Amino acid sequence: MITKKLSPKGRSVRVKFVLPEPAADRASIVGNFNGWDASKHEMKFNQKDGVFEKEISFKPGERLEFRYLVDGEWRNDEAADSYEPSGFCSDNCVVEL
Helix, strand or coil: CEEEEECCCCCCEEEEEEECCCCCCCEEEEECCCCCCCCCCECEEECCCCEEEEEEEECCCCEEEEEEEECCEEECCCCCCEEEECCCCCEEEEEEC
């Protein structure tokens, strides 16, 4: 699940990524905004809700391509705005801000 919230002055968009993977040990958001580096945006596990979560701020108008890396396996988000071929026999999630 992905939610977007524009700041009161419109200078940033806070994006919350929520991934239901209760059996996983580790999850990260990996994308064009962090050089596809899994160590930059590790998600925290919310035990109460049984989901991994991460909030990141971006500039309005940005176009994000990303995927989740869960215990070494790639996952997509069904709530993405669209999908784009990655060039590696899979699709990246796209979020328009």
